[in-house]
Amino acid sequence: MKRMLLSGVAAIVLPGAAFANCPTISVADMQGVAPGAYPQQYELAEFQSAAGCEMSFSENPDIARLNGMIKGNPDLPALADRLPSEPLVMVPYAGVGKYGGTLDVLSNATEAGTSDFLSVRHVNLVRYSDDLQTIVPNVAKSWEWNDDFTQLTFHLRAGHKWSDGSPFTSADVAFWHDNLMQDKNIFESAKDYVLVGGEAMTVETPDDTTVIFNLPAPKPGLLAHFATSYAQGFQPKHFLGQFHPAINADADSYAQSLGFENGYDAIKAYYGNSDWTDTPSPMLSKPDLVDGLPKAAVPTLESHFYVTDTTEGRHLVANPYFHQVDTAGNQLPYISEQDEVYINDNEVRILKLVNGEVDYKSQSLQLASAPILLEKQESGDYQIHLRPEITLGAFGFNVTHEDEAKRAVFGDVKFREAMSIAINRDELNEVGFFAQGKPQQYVGFSPLPETVDNKWLAYKTEYDPAAANALLDGLGLKDTDGDGARELPNGDKLVLNLNFSTQGIAGQTVELVGQYWADVGIASVVKEVTPDEYRSAQSANKLDVSMWRKSQPLAIVLGNNELWVPPYENYFGNRTAMLWAEWVESDGSAGVEPPQWAKDMIDDINALQSAAQGSDEFNALMNDMVAAMTENLLFIGTVNAPAPIYQSNRLKNFSAFKTHSYEYYRTYPYRATQWWLDE
Numbered sequence: 001m002k003r004m005l006l007s008g009v010a011a012i013v014l015p016g017a018a019f020a021n022c023p024t025i026s027v028a029d030m031q032g033v034a035p036g037a038y039p040q041q042y043e044l045a046e047f048q049s050a051a052g053c054e055m056s057f058s059e060n061p062d063i064a065r066l067n068g069m070i071k072g073n074p075d076l077p078a079l080a081d082r083l084p085s086e087p088l089v090m091v092p093y094a095g096v097g098k099y100g101g102t103l104d105v106l107s108n109a110t111e112a113g114t115s116d117f118l119s120v121r122h123v124n125l126v127r128y129s130d131d132l133q134t135i136v137p138n139v140a141k142s143w144e145w146n147d148d149f150t151q152l153t154f155h156l157r158a159g160h161k162w163s164d165g166s167p168f169t170s171a172d173v174a175f176w177h178d179n180l181m182q183d184k185n186i187f188e189s190a191k192d193y194v195l196v197g198g199e200a201m202t203v204e205t206p207d208d209t210t211v212i213f214n215l216p217a218p219k220p221g222l223l224a225h226f227a228t229s230y231a232q233g234f235q236p237k238h239f240l241g242q243f244h245p246a247i248n249a250d251a252d253s254y255a256q257s258l259g260f261e262n263g264y265d266a267i268k269a270y271y272g273n274s275d276w277t278d279t280p281s282p283m284l285s286k287p288d289l290v291d292g293l294p295k296a297a298v299p300t301l302e303s304h305f306y307v308t309d310t311t312e313g314r315h316l317v318a319n320p321y322f323h324q325v326d327t328a329g330n331q332l333p334y335i336s337e338q339d340e341v342y343i344n345d346n347e348v349r350i351l352k353l354v355n356g357e358v359d360y361k362s363q364s365l366q367l368a369s370a371p372i373l374l375e376k377q378e379s380g381d382y383q384i385h386l387r388p389e390i391t392l393g394a395f396g397f398n399v400t401h402e403d404e405a406k407r408a409v410f411g412d413v414k415f416r417e418a419m420s421i422a423i424n425r426d427e428l429n430e431v432g433f434f435a436q437g438k439p440q441q442y443v444g445f446s447p448l449p450e451t452v453d454n455k456w457l458a459y460k461t462e463y464d465p466a467a468a469n470a471l472l473d474g475l476g477l478k479d480t481d482g483d484g485a486r487e488l489p490n491g492d493k494l495v496l497n498l499n500f501s502t503q504g505i506a507g508q509t510v511e512l513v514g515q516y517w518a519d520v521g522i523a524s525v526v527k528e529v530t531p532d533e534y535r536s537a538q539s540a541n542k543l544d545v546s547m548w549r550k551s552q553p554l555a556i557v558l559g560n561n562e563l564w565v566p567p568y569e570n571y572f573g574n575r576t577a578m579l580w581a582e583w584v585e586s587d588g589s590a591g592v593e594p595p596q597w598a599k600d601m602i603d604d605i606n607a608l609q610s611a612a613q614g615s616d617e618f619n620a621l622m623n624d625m626v627a628a629m630t631e632n633l634l635f636i637g638t639v640n641a642p643a644p645i646y647q648s649n650r651l652k653n654f655s656a657f658k659t660h661s662y663e664y665y666r667t668y669p670y671r672a673t674q675w676w677l678d679e
Contacts, residue, residue, distance in 0.1 A: 022053035024096045024328045038136040039129045040671070042089040047327070057083060057329045059320075060099040062336055066317040069307045072295040073164050073320075079331060082165070082321045084157035088137065090324050090332060090674050093653045097326070097334040097676030103651075104359050106352060108344045110311065112531035113503045114278055116363035117340055118230060119666035120675075121302040121316070121333075122277070125154055125226040125233050130669045132658055135227045139168075139234070139301060139323070141209075149218035156209040161321040162299040166238045170205035175237035177203045179244050185264050186273050189585055192561045193225045197606040218610040221558025228556055228665050231275035236299045243267045259289040270298040276572070283309035303333040303673045313341040324673055334676035344530055346502045356380035359648040359677070362660055362667070366506040367433050370644045385645040386436075387660040391549035392640040393505045394442045395419075395513065396568075398543055399634070400579035400592050405488045406544065409475065416633035418471035420460040422520045423513055427463075429639045432508045437641025444563060444629040446551035446640075446663075451619040456630045461637070468520045477521070485523035496524035496544045501534040504548035504574070509638060535571060541578040548574035550635055552663050554622075557605070558613075564605040564625060566594060568634065576634060597628050604628075650678045 023031045027040055034050045036042035048055055059079045060066070067076050076082065107114040125140040137143075140154040160168040180186055181194045194201060196219045204212040213222065226233050241247035243255050243263040251263035260266040269286050272279025281297040282290050290296055297306055301323070304316035316338040324332040343349045350369055352358055354376040365373075373384045397410040397419070409415050425439030440457045448457060476489040488494045496517070500510045507528055514524040529537075537543050550573065552563055562569055566580035575581075580598060582591025604625050611618040629635075643660040653674050657667075 022048070022051050022055045022327060022329065024326075025051070025091060026095045026327070027091055027093045028095065030091075039131065039134055040091045041136060042091070043137075043141065044086040044089055047089045051327075055089075055325075055329045057087075057325060057331065059331050060318060060334075060336060062100065063318065063320050063331075066336060067320045069317050070163065070305055071290075071293075071297075071307070076320055077165070082161060083159070083325070083331065084161075084323050085159040086141065086157055087331075088141075088157075088324045090326055090671060092326055092674040093655050093671075095653070096328045096330065097653055097674060098678070099330075099334050099676075100336050101677030101679050102337040102339050103335050103675070103677065104357065105338065105340050106343050106349055106358050106361055107313075107340055108364060108503055108531055109342045110280055110284065111276060111278060112344070113364045114340070115230065115662055116361065116666045117338075118278055119668045120360070120672040121304040121338070122230065122665060122668050123232070123301050123303070124229065126223065128224075128227045128664055128669045130655060130658065130671070132664055132669060135223060143223065145220070145223075149220040150215045152213040152215070152222055154211045154213075156211065157323060158209055160301075160323055162236050162238070162301060163305045163319045163321055164239075164295070164299045165321060166236065166299065167208075168234070168236075168301060169208040170211045171208070172234045172237050173211045174203045174205050175241060175244075175247070176233060176235040177201070179237075179241070179246055180235055180267075180271065181275075183244075183246075186267065186271075187275075191231070191275060192565070193222070193229065193231065193559055196222075197610060218612075219559070220613065221555070221560075221609055223559070224555045225559030228663065228668075229560070230277050230665060232277060232301075234301070235271060239295065239299055240267055240271055243270075258293055259286070270295075274571070278314075281306070281309045284311070304335075304338050311342070313339065315339050322673070326674060332673040334674065353382070353646055354380050356382055356648065358382075358646065359651050360654075360667075361646040362643075362657075363662070364503045365644045365646065365660075366502065367436065367641050367643050368506045368508050370434070373644055373646065381649045383647045383649060385647065385656050386642045387645055387657050388642050389549070389640060390446045390553060390659055390661040390663045391551045392440065392442065392446070393509050393547065393638045394550040394574055394635040395638070396546040396574055396576035396635045398541070398545065398576055398578075400541065400577050401544070402541055405490050405492060406494075409477065409488060409494070410544075412475060413632055414471050415475055415477075416636065417460055418468040418475075418520065419517060419522070420633055420636045421462055421464045422468040422522075423461075423516050423636070423638065424463045425461055425639055428509065428512050428516075429641070432506060432512055433639050433641040437639040439639050440637050441630055442550060442635040442637030443626050444551065445554055445557065445622070445626065447553065448626070449554055449622055452623055452626050456626050459630045460633065465516075465520050472520060472522070479521055484521065485518075486521040494522060496522060498524045498526045498545055498547070499529045499534060499537060499543065500526070500547050501529055501531045503531045504534070510547060513638065538575055539571065539578070546574050546576050546635075549662075550574040556663055558609055561602075561605040561609065564601050564629070566598065574635065597632060601625055601628050652676050652678050 025031045025033050105117045127138045129136045141157050142155045196215045196217045199216040202214045243251050243266040245251045255263045255266040269282045306314045306316040308315040399411045401407040429437045441459045443456045477486040479486050514526050566577045567575035569575050579592035580594040608621040647654050
């Protein structure tokens, strides 16, 4: 192997390759090179053929120092021994970037308001390209389905390695599926995306680079799940397997020698019992053990690896084994380090943004903050991109409230109809969204599929306080003491506790809706809480009204049924009917039995995921689901409006997002691994 020096960066030419510079093409200037099979990226051989070159590979000149910050990592081998035999070639947006720098970001708290930052470094088997239409390779080199969508085969990259240099193989996918996702000691109930109609899949690994998912029924949306979900379809067997009793007979004793209670305690410290990808590491959850542990965090395939984890924030360094390169052969990522600071106060976050102390932010930014952010762009040296939202703020009355009197009222669809038509959405749009939004009802899908009648978007959205008052009177909700507020039929005061988090919905929206409800005699108390406080209360069935952004595109629904099955989303989203969920999960042995329409929706979503897309059956199922969700007003929609995305001017190769959305996993389609900092 011979070494050459390119612009001060060490370059490596693989043995037997004649050195010839490849054209440094970009999306902005393809220099006549034909596009590859997928947008904005190539497999190595494909690029070399299209560009007529032999690629040499270069590394971040600071990579040895960065590797030294990763506890337990050995000294680095040569770059050629760190890259897969066929790395993924990414075409940068504007041009080849420069190495170095630290990306400064803000989140709310540990596991709160972090998804935009996580999505910067995220990888999965595949991803959506930035057209949000085309699924493209990433960790997996390729894939294929069988004819009836009951078998999905992935082909991995030979020579791909974890961030500690250990081989990444098909065994890591099987370990994730068989020993984590299906282990009741880790996940009490299996996640929907590893089930098909409630039944488990199986995984075969005929060789190190081939993974076969066998499905009990068709589920073509499984591929879209791997393209959008934060839940990665692999975990390091070589590391976590040491602590798993099914893999290592001495798992418990080994874990105990490190200070854990047993092997599962160690797995939960590193991986958690959640599929959210930033479950606190031992640095935060077991700080007293860290010095004696072989690694401070679980190895990753992501672009960056976190080396500190505290209640104040996290710091990450570039993964020296990352599998992507640019068109000049530079190993990605360009950005050497990332620093995440936790600020839960929205006003303080906005102040840091307008002062130019941050490089990128999208999550928790609401349209209400846009005026000041836009006003300070020049002085703060940043740009604001107002992008459409897929979701809209929605309110869900707790139909399984622990207070039986409230449960009876909230569970009556006439009450929910009254509360929907009591909202003046046109005024809410004008005042809360600067007339930039569109009033609409929550229908489950966003955008509404073309074969579903548009009438549902306007269902019970007309502002009609007189009709709302009449409905409330008919339910026996009277103001008997003349204070302007209605009582429950049993005579108790009806006061809604409207606890909200800015991460999920704008405070101004909650305050205005609370006022509209007060105008028809339903009193409320508005209180801002932290995301963790909100989610804990929601999980404990303590909320009167849930409120968060909600909806999904069809592509996501086909891989994940959670918006259609009680409690109608995961821990991080807008949930209601917690006791219906308990009934479903316990097969009727606990909780509260849902009404028939809710049971039918469960059957319908499972059937939809297996039906042939575009068929009469498929379209009929979508129509039935939208009708059931909308007519029952389980969630009451408000206004769909754009939201701001913040970009520092020093952040380059940044492409304006098509949406401000969690649903396509925020930054992930826009290839943050090719961002660079102009310092």
